[in-house]
Structures are given as structure tokens and as C-alpha cells.
Amino acid sequence: MPYAPTPIPVTGFALCNALGATHAEVRDALLASRSGLGPCDIPLPFPTAVGAVRTALPELPKSLGPWTTRTAQIAALLLEQLSPQLAHLRERFRPERIAILLGTSTAGADITENAYRHFVHEGALPADYDLWRHHTYGAILHVVSALAGAKGPAWVVSTACTSSAKPLATAQRMIDADLADAAIVGGIDTLCSMTLRGFFSLDALSSAPCRPFCGDRDGISIGEGGAFLVLERDGEAMALLEAVGESSDAYHISAPHPEGAGALCAMQRALEMAGCQAEDVDHVNAHGTGTRLNDAAEARAIEALFGDSVPVVSTKGFTGHTLGGAGVTEAALCLFALQEGWIPASLGATPVDERFSLNIPIEVTRGSFHRALSNSFAFGGNNVSVVMRAP
Amino acid sequence: MIELAIAGTGLYAAGFPNAQAWESRIPDPEKPAPAGTLIDKRTRRRTSPLTRALADAYGEALEQAQLDPSAVGSVFGSALGEATTMIALLDQMWRGDGALSPMRFATSVHNAAAGVVSITTKNRGFTTSLGADRDTPAMALFEAIAFAATHGEAVMVACGDEGSPDDLVLGEDGGWDLLACAVALIPADIAPANLPRLRGPFPGTPNLSPCDAPTKLAHNPVAGLLELVDAVRAARRGTLRLDRGRGRGFCVELVD
Numbered sequence: 001m002p003y004a005p006t007p008i009p010v011t012g013f014a015l016c017n018a019l020g021a022t023h024a025e026v027r028d029a030l031l032a033s034r035s036g037l038g039p040c041d042i043p044l045p046f047p048t049a050v051g052a053v054r055t056a057l058p059e060l061p062k063s064l065g066p067w068t069t070r071t072a073q074i075a076a077l078l079l080e081q082l083s084p085q086l087a088h089l090r091e092r093f094r095p096e097r098i099a100i101l102l103g104t105s106t107a108g109a110d111i112t113e114n115a116y117r118h119f120v121h122e123g124a125l126p127a128d129y130d131l132w133r134h135h136t137y138g139a140i141l142h143v144v145s146a147l148a149g150a151k152g153p154a155w156v157v158s159t160a161c162t163s164s165a166k167p168l169a170t171a172q173r174m175i176d177a178d179l180a181d182a183a184i185v186g187g188i189d190t191l192c193s194m195t196l197r198g199f200f201s202l203d204a205l206s207s208a209p210c211r212p213f214c215g216d217r218d219g220i221s222i223g224e225g226g227a228f229l230v231l232e233r234d235g236e237a238m239a240l241l242e243a244v245g246e247s248s249d250a251y252h253i254s255a256p257h258p259e260g261a262g263a264l265c266a267m268q269r270a271l272e273m274a275g276c277q278a279e280d281v282d283h284v285n286a287h288g289t290g291t292r293l294n295d296a297a298e299a300r301a302i303e304a305l306f307g308d309s310v311p312v313v314s315t316k317g318f319t320g321h322t323l324g325g326a327g328v329t330e331a332a333l334c335l336f337a338l339q340e341g342w343i344p345a346s347l348g349a350t351p352v353d354e355r356f357s358l359n360i361p362i363e364v365t366r367g368s369f370h371r372a373l374s375n376s377f378a379f380g381g382n383n384v385s386v387v388m389r390a391p
Numbered sequence: 392m393i394e395l396a397i398a399g400t401g402l403y404a405a406g407f408p409n410a411q412a413w414e415s416r417i418p419d420p421e422k423p424a425p426a427g428t429l430i431d432k433r434t435r436r437r438t439s440p441l442t443r444a445l446a447d448a449y450g451e452a453l454e455q456a457q458l459d460p461s462a463v464g465s466v467f468g469s470a471l472g473e474a475t476t477m478i479a480l481l482d483q484m485w486r487g488d489g490a491l492s493p494m495r496f497a498t499s500v501h502n503a504a505a506g507v508v509s510i511t512t513k514n515r516g517f518t519t520s521l522g523a524d525r526d527t528p529a530m531a532l533f534e535a536i537a538f539a540a541t542h543g544e545a546v547m548v549a550c551g552d553e554g555s556p557d558d559l560v561l562g563e564d565g566g567w568d569l570l571a572c573a574v575a576l577i578p579a580d581i582a583p584a585n586l587p588r589l590r591g592p593f594p595g596t597p598n599l600s601p602c603d604a605p606t607k608l609a610h611n612p613v614a615g616l617l618e619l620v621d622a623v624r625a626a627r628r629g630t631l632r633l634d635r636g637r638g639r640g641f642c643v644e645l646v647d
Contacts, residue, residue, distance in 0.1 A: 005541065
């Protein structure tokens with residue numbers, strides 16, 4: 001019998017990306033259709049626009065000083081926003097029953113690439129560089145555990161651009177299997193030279209702010225940041241995580257299946273697990289990276305399942321592609337639709353690619369959004385579709 | 392406590408191309424590199440030693456368990472992931488002209504092995520890739536057990552780490568060698584009765600001693616899964632620690 005997951009209450013969320021570091025800042029930018037994409041401060045031999053976090057980040061407490069990285073500081077900022085919810089969690093559940101399930105693709109790559117440059121030029125790593133405190137996944141887990149007071153199972157999913165969407169599925173399974181009572185779920189990526197140069201090498205990087213679903217789109221813009229969600233076995237829900245569909249393309253390590261077969265499969269699984277039909281979904285937050293191939297494959301998959309009525313938005317024109325932080329960021333952005341009844345414009349989409357039969361809003365849309373689906377797709381042919389609904 | 396049956400085990404370590412070779416403890420100098428035979432030849436050329444080692448261990452456990460390669464769920468774990476590929480990219484950035492190889496970049500992701508295995512086995516099902524330093528084996532088992540318990544399906548766990556990236560972890564413990572291990576897990580209620588059972592992970596006290604792994608394998612961040620594979624193969628039963636004393640202390644219990 002197929003797994004029919006229990007809807008899990010989302011009891012808190014925090015965001016930090018190029019649009020801002022609070023709900024209000026992110027909301028204001030989305031409602032004003034104001035992109036966070038701008039010039040890149042990292043020296044590069046090619047032009048590109050990035051979604052940099054411009055907010056001043058908090059210092060870590062002295063005891064965590066040796067773990068200081070940009071990733072850890074963004075985590076600290078997100079956890080600060082969630083202080084009331086985390087205090088409530090600690091009152092309700094034993095720390096050993098609160099899981100930490102994160103996603104990242106870069107982790108501390110920004111520090112490591114600078115340390116390695118020092119190694120190449122000076123013959124030694126910087127004296128204060130420590131792989132285990134700056135680069136590895138255990139480092140961010142240590143910081144989040146210490147700051148949040150959670151001591152349950154803790155790991156980092158790293159499946160490239162689905163890294164922070166998959167922990168939502170894991171959290172639901174962990175709670176359903178009674179391996180945890182609650183979970184801090186999230187993901188963060190930070191800008192680094194290797195990622196920018198890597199996507200440039202693949203001819204996938206736009207030289208200007210990205211334009212997902214536009215007929216003239218020419219690639220992605222990389223962003224940084226992330227989001228954390230608090231999930232509890234029960235509680236006062238701002239939304240319910242209904243189901244997460246996961247699939248593999250089984251096709252190519254870096255190119256999507258041209259017909260979007262894996263993407264379609266992930267969306268179908270999510271709907272089946274949620275026990276709903278395509279027509280029950282009121283909004284799709286697309287992966288929508290802005291590359292020719294990705295958007296075409298995803299558009300085919302969405303058309304096949306939803307037709308042309310459901311509003312489909314890519315928010316990467318606002319934030320850039322935050323890679324390992326994208327899945328949870330975009331799930332969090334769907335909460336605005338479910339809680340407040342509006343969805344942003346699909347920024348940069350005009351003129352929409354004429355080959356797509358999709359309803360792509362080019363202005364803010366207000367209405368009743370009861371259920372939303374958010375897509376994330378990744379290298380390795382890894383696909384995730386998250387379904388959430390209003391409580 | 393959730394109980395899973397262990398239907399297969401697999402291993403690749405330098406000189407030990409499979410779990411059977413490991414049992415003999417006699418390294419074969421003719422087998423210095425993982426073969427990656429599960430992966431199709433064209434793709435194999437482009438894969439790292441880690442991806443090939445994980446594929447070897449995965450393939451061995453899968454074959455023993457006789458699970459459907461095109462349908463079984465898979466959890467891959469690694470503390471450092473594709474470290475050799477990352478360092479090659481860093482060299483291109485800081486020693487070369489700064490231009491990166493697109494193929495190297497695409498295969499630098501932590502889930503490179505997961506992607507390659509799903510492509511080669513034509514598996515459109517669940518696959519994931521995770522890390523938690525030296526707790527990687529314990530956390531991979533948590534992920535697998537949660538999946539098996541909720542979906543009621545078998546699941547593969549494969550954990551591996553390359554030899555220590557000595558430019559980045561200077562002299563730490565003398566470094567470590569490439570190691571990959573795998574187990575095939577089946578929900579106990581649908582598994583044959585003769586298979587050993589796994590309970591946990593849980594924070595606990597082990598009553599099984601660590602196996603006699605050479606130091607350079609024992610220091611590998613995923614050596615905890617070697618403990619499990621070794622105990623299953625040697626029919627040792629009891630509670631064993633999944634981090635060789637260097638992580639948070641998660642254990643599993645092996646019973647008949």
C-alpha cells in the first residue's frame with residue numbers, strides 16, 4: 001500500500017536571501033516586484049548578476065567562534081528569527097526528539113576555496129583554517145544544534161539543487177515513523193567562485209538577471225541564502241506539509257530529461273501521496289531556473305499534469321538560484337500564498353516563451369490559495385515536489 | 392523499535408575489492424583501484440574513485456540481496472563527498488587559467504554517485520545523499536529506516552569516503568584510505584526469517600569490539616559502516632558503535 005503521510009504542521013519559518021532577512025523585507029520586495037539580483041562582488045573573468053545577502057550577519061557566540069562561516073552566520077540569523085518557536089519546541093519535546101535536517105550544496109566552500117588559494121600561493125593553509133569546523137556538514141550541524149538546543153538525529157542532505165527540499169520529506173518520514181517529534185528543517189548556500197565559474201563552464205550562467213520562462217532567457221543567476229522551517233508532530237499550524245514526491249530522472253548527470261519525465265513523476269507522486277488531484281492545486285512555485293533546457297523540460301511536465309490554468313511562478317528572478325538553499329526557500333515563499341492570499345509575479349518572464357502553454361502571472365496575483373506545490377530539480381537527475389496546504 | 396533485516400552487504404577498500412576479500416584480510420595488490428563495474432563503461436571513465444567504490448559496494452550488496460536495481464530506494468552517505476574532484480577544480484581555479492572543466496564541475500556534487508547509480512540502474516525511484524562527518528553511517532541508517540518504515544520497501548545504504556585530502560587535513564591521524572561499504576535493508580515483516588536483524592540507531596553502549604581494520608581504514612569517516620558489514624559477515628551479534636568512538640556515539644544492535 002503506498003505511503004500516505006500524515007500532514008505535518010509547519011509552526012514557524014524564517015528566510016534570508018537577496019530580498020532581505022525578515023518576513024517583512026522579503027514580502028515587501030515580492031509585492032513590489034523588486035528583484036534582489038545585482039552586481040557580483042566576487043572577482044570573475046565574466047559578467048553575471050547574483051542574489052547576494054546584503055544584510056549584516058550576526059556574530060556567533062564566543063563558544064562557537066571557531067565555527068564562524070557565512071553559512072553558520074546565516075543559520076544564526078534564521079534561528080534568531082525563530083527564537084519563540086524554538087523555545088516552545090524545547091518546552092514541548094525532549095531535545096533528543098528534535099531532529100535537525102538541513103540541506104546545502106556549498107557548505108563552507110567559500111572558505112575552503114580561499115584557504116586553498118592561500119595554500120597555492122603561500123605553501124600552507126591559513127593558520128585558522130579547519131576543514132572540520134569550516135567546510136564539512138558536521139560544522140553547520142554543530143552550530144545549529146548548539147544555538148537551537150536540539151539534540152536529535154542530525155544530518156545534511158546534499159543533492160545539489162534539491163538539497164533543502166529533500167529534508168522536508170525526511171522530516172515527514174522521521175515524524176511518521178516516530179523517530180522524532182519535531183524537526184528544524186532548512187538549507188543554506190553561500191556565494192562562492194567555484195559555483196559561479198562552474199555554471200559558467202556549463203554555459204548555463206546568464207550575464208544579466210535571470211528571466212525564467214521568458215522567450216529570451218539565457219541562463220541562471222546564482223543567489224545565496226536560505227530558510228528554516230519548524231515542523232512539529234502537532235501544533236498550531238501556519239500551514240501543513242502534506243506530501244513530498246521524490247524521483248530520479250535516470251537520464252543524465254547534469255541535463256534534465258527533455259520531456260521532464262522525472263519532474264512529472266515527482267509531482268505525480270506528491271499529489272498521490274497527498275491524496276489530491278492536480279485541480280486541487282492552486283499555485284505552483286516552479287524550479288524555473290532560466291536555462292533553455294530546464295525551463296522547457298519543467299514546462300512540459302507542468303503542462304502535462306496541470307494544463308494551463310494553475311498559476312506558475314518562478315521566484316528565481318527575485319532571489320537568484322540559491323542552489324542548496326532553494327528548495328526550502330521556495331517552499332517558504334509558498335507560505336505567503338497559503339497564509340496571506342497572494343503570489344508574486346514571475347519576475348523577468350515577459351515575453352513568456354510562446355512554446356509554453358502555462359499560466360505565468362506577470363503581476364502580483366491575489367486570491368484564495370489553499371494548496372501549493374513547489375518544485376526543485378537537481379544535478380544527478382534528482383527531483384522533489386513539495387505539497388503544502390493551508391490549515 | 393523499528394527492525395530491519397540485512398539482506399546483503401558490500402565493501403570496497405584499497406586491496407579488498409569486495410566483502411569476501413575483506414573477510415580473508417589478505418590485501419590483493421592487483422586490485423588497487425575500484426572497478427566500478429556496476430556503471431556502464433562510457434560513464435565509468437568520467438567517475439571518481441569514490442563513485443566507483445560506492446558503486447562496487449552497492450552492487451555487491453544489491454546482488455546478494457537480489458533486489459530490483461531499477462526500483463529499490465537508495466541512501467548514499469559521505470562525510471567529504473567528491474573531495475578529489477573538488478581539489479581538482481580548486482587547482483584549475485588557482486593554479487590554472489581559472490576556467491573549470493564542465494564535466495568535473497557536474498560530477499563534483501555530493502550526489503554524483505547517487506546520480507550515476509540511478510542512471511546506470513535506470514532507477515527512477517527515491518535516492519538521496521547526505522553527510523554528517525563521522526556520524527554519516529548512523530544518519531544514513533536513520534534516513535533509510537525512516538524510508539523503509541513509512542514506505543514498507545527495501546532500501547540500500549552505501550557510505551564512502553575517499554582517501555584523506557591531505558592538502559586540507561594536514562597530517563590528521565596520519566590520514567585515511569578510500570573505503571566504501573553498503574548494506575541492503577528489508578522491512579523485517581516482509582523479509583525471510585533467516586536474515587540478521589538490525590535495531591537502531593540509538594545512543595548506547597556497545598558490547599561488540601571494533602573489528603581489526605587497518606588504521607588507515609579505521610580512520611576513514613565512514614568506518615562505522617565497516618563495523619556493521621564486518622559484524623554481519625562474521626555472524627557477530629550484539630551492539631556495535633557506528634563511529635569508532637569519534638562521533639556522537641550512535642549504536643545499532645544486531646540480532647538473529
